Amino acid sequence: GLTGHTETLLSDALGPKRIALVVGAEGEGMRQNTEAHCDILAKLPISDRVESLNVSNAAAIALYAMATHGG
Structure with missing residues (x-):
């Protein structure tokens, strides 16, 4: 899950396994229950x-990082 409520950077959360990116709503961010069901939270x-960044910009940056990670 992509959130600002963690100290883990996205680059540290990326690994060799396939992952799904979960983002929250504009403004409120991710719901607490959604965050609780993510395996890892990263920023x-x-x-x-x-x-913060708006959700579309944050998602675009995260997807680019994931695509170029090489994992």
């Missing part, structure tokens, strides 16, 4: 000066 490495 994008963004500046402390930026609160």
Whole structure:
């Protein structure tokens, strides 16, 4: 699950297995029950000066990172 409520970076969460990316709604983010059912929560490495990205931008960056990970 992609969320800002974790210290794990997406690059550290990617591995050799196939994964599914779960993102939340614009504004509220992921529902608590949805987060609870994710195997791992990860975040994008963004500046402390930026609160968050909109969900479509975050998903695009995460999908690109996943596609180029080579796992």
